[in-house]
Amino acid sequence: MTDPDEPIAILRVSRARRVFSVAVQVALGLLLIWVALTLPERQLLIQALLAILGAGALWQAAAVWRATGTDVVLTRGGLRDSAGRTIADLDRIEAVQRGAFAFKPSNGFSLKLTEPAPRAWVPGVWWRLGTRVGVGGATSGKAARQMADVIALMKAGHFPD
Structure with missing residues (x-):
């Protein structure tokens, strides 16, 4: 009888896919924050919304980095x-x-x-x-x-x- 916990197949995330997906999310987060800071007219509500969305994208990038380290x-x-x-x-x-x-x-x-x-x-x-x-x-x-x-x-x- 074989061991029931012996791996039959392993599905991994390649380093290139991991780096690319996180880099895209980081770029989106930084872009949203940059737009929030450089809006020509001071519209606080829109700036706050863009900054929150940018911070959320950066948080999501960190979550994806941690998650894609698992198989x-x-x-x-x-x-x-x-x-x-x-x-x-x-x-x-x-x-x-x-x-x-x-x-x-x-x-x-x-x-x-x-x-x-x-x-x-x-x-x-x-x-x-x-x-x-x-x-x-x-x-x-x-x-x-x-x-x-x-x-x-x-x-x-x-x-x-």
Whole structure:
């Protein structure tokens, strides 16, 4: 018998995607703050709104940087992240959806669960809302497709022990 916690597949965020996604959000935040500070007419309400949006974009960039440092790990028990959080147990996965019109992250796939799970969000890596789980975003599309295929094989009973 094999170890149920042994990784079958690991979905990582590449360093280039991680840096690019954070750099775009930092640039947006700095641009919004710069516009707020350099408005020709002193309109305090608009300046405050732009500054708050800019600070929010910078906060989100920091959250994405922390989140994209985690990996998604598929084991015989289900999906976990490298921080130890359970994303979805294999016995609770009803279906894997990865088609063009599926509600899923870009470069990723979604799972339909048999029962609702607590909401969770790891920006750029995975999210969970009710009976839906989305995996992907800043990840490699090819690696996400491969992981989705392995999950589908496991659910169909075609994955060897």
